[in-house]
Amino acid sequence: MTGESAVVQAFGLGKDYGKLRAVDAVDIEVGSGEFFGFLGPNGAGKTTMIHMLTTLVSPTRGRAEVAGHDVVAEPLAVRKNIGLVFQETTLDGELSAEENLQLAGKLYGLGRAELRERIEEVLALFELTDRRHDSVRTFSGGMRRQVDLARGILHRPTVLFLDEPTLGLDPVNRGRVWGFLERLASEEGMTLFLTTHYLEEAEPCDRVMIVDRGQAIARGTPDELKRDLGGRESIELVMSDPDPRLLAEVAQRTGAEPRRTATGVIVSVDSAEAVLPLLLPLIGERLESLSVRRPTLDDVFVAATTPGGATAGTGAPAGQ
Ligand SMILES: Nc1ncnc2c1ncn2[C@@H]1O[C@H](COP(=O)(O)OP(=O)(O)OP(=O)(O)O)[C@@H](O)[C@H]1O
Ligand SMILES: [Mg+2]
CATH class of the missing domain: 3.40.50.300 (P-loop containing nucleotide triphosphate hydrolases)
Incomplete structure (x- = not known):
């Protein structure tokens, strides 16, 4: 400008x-x-x-x-x-x-x-x-x-x-x-x-x-901030019987530590599209439902204003 x-x-x-x-x-x-x-x-x-x-x-x-x-x-x-x-x-x-x-x-x-x-x-x-x-x-x-x-x-x-x-x-x-x-x-x-x-x-x-x-x-722009600060996508997998061995395999294939929820796990990944084809065969019939959450502006905001919440916060371009 x-x-x-x-x-x-x-x-x-x-x-x-x-x-x-x-x-x-x-x-x-x-x-x-x-x-x-x-x-x-x-x-x-x-x-x-x-x-x-x-x-x-x-x-x-x-x-x-x-x-x-x-x-x-x-x-x-x-x-x-x-x-x-x-x-x-x-x-x-x-x-x-x-x-x-x-x-x-x-x-x-x-x-x-x-x-x-x-x-x-x-x-x-x-x-x-x-x-x-x-x-x-x-x-x-x-x-x-x-x-x-x-x-x-x-x-x-x-x-x-x-x-x-x-x-x-x-x-x-x-x-x-x-x-x-x-x-x-x-x-x-x-x-x-x-x-x-x-x-x-x-x-x-x-x-x-x-x-x-x-x-x-x-x-x-809102999109740039979401990309730079909002970070990763979350995949939530609701499944029956998420045993430790399965979770270890999920961690290995996604390179991310899955977080346990009451009904399954959540994994944060760079691209759900890239990771899902690796995950789905692993879980197979135990999968009950699946959802993918993309970063929102709220995620960006929380990441940017929480101390230690986002390293990218201070690295965002200062110029226009
Ligand atoms: N007239 C004033 N005298 C003294 N301190 C003030 C005065 N006006 C604002 N402040 C202080 O300056 C800081 C910024 O206040 P400001 O009202 O600009 O924040 P804000 O981002 O608009 O907040 P909010 O979202 O709550 O409206 C606050 O710590 C506030 O207490
Ligand atoms: Mg105000």
């Missing part, structure tokens, strides 16, 4: 709170139209990072540019180009969905006709048109999140920052929010920068970065 097309760039950006290094010195480059996921456990520094990039918190070290403007020197220019959806909803519960949008539109400085048109568009996009006059207090968590998102994109920002947009939502509503985000990226060409704990959901991201205790510990 070239620097010119970058919409979000951070160079050694960091923040200390007293002695605590909330964010150490992180480099980021997010291209125009990219869907970027910033992942990490509680306290990793995700919100602090988003707040520095959106001019709400001043960095202790390093610098950053958003939409071509320096976050410290030109905060107003940055703010004009961004939308922000906070970790906690910041809607006014007493106002209706539409009134919340009107208020935001005035703050953004949208003209009356433009605001009216844009409100219709975002209400339709987030399927809120029928509930527009109801006060937000009466909405479910999922619907409130939809209003938050609608408000975040009302002024057509170049880049939308979202801090855990699916926090507290059930799986159905999480899926809906992600569906909306994918549409924003594909149909409106918006650059999206979001944080999440829900790793499996980060699959649609073009690129992700995993942070832990303020440090970037892995980055790449």
Whole structure:
């Protein structure tokens, strides 16, 4: 990616709170139209990072540019180009969905006709048109999140920052929010920068970065991370009578130590496809069922953020 097309760039950006290094010195480059996921456990520094990039918190070290403007020197220019959806909803519960949008539109400085048109568009996009006059207090968590998102994109920002947009939502509503985000990226060409704990959901991201205790510990496409950090595939064999002699032979043929379960064994291998033809004749009729589990983004995340969990974690390419 070239620097010119970058919409979000951070160079050694960091923040200390007293002695605590909330964010150490992180480099980021997010291209125009990219869907970027910033992942990490509680306290990793995700919100602090988003707040520095959106001019709400001043960095202790390093610098950053958003939409071509320096976050410290030109905060107003940055703010004009961004939308922000906070970790906690910041809607006014007493106002209706539409009134919340009107208020935001005035703050953004949208003209009356433009605001009216844009409100219709975002209400339709987030399927809120029928509930527009109801006060937000009466909405479910999922619907409130939809209003938050609608408000975040009302002024057509170049880049939308979202801090855990699916926090507290059930799986159905999480899926809906992600569906909306994918549409924003594909149909409106918006650059999206979001944080999440829900790793499996980060699959649609073009690129992700995993942070832990303020440090970037892995980055790449979801597939690259799964390949580099998630490691091996697990084969679970449910069988009658897995005697020690059989287990020893399984270990020998797979080069891996099988783990006993209540009903059989699990072996971790590089490629289940390569190993199964060797294993199946060995077990023969004793095999009752078989399943193969491929590494998930959750495996990657746990491997990367658990001390000693993955040696590849620190070896992942630091560049973009
Ligand atoms: N205003 C503040 N004053 C002091 N410490 C802070 C402040 N804001 C954040 N921190 C500390 O900085 C660290 C990173 O916090 P941050 O909120 O950025 O993490 P996070 O990754 O967003 O976590 P979560 O997933 O729980 O939202 C934490 O140790 C937190 O206690
Ligand atoms: Mg946070």
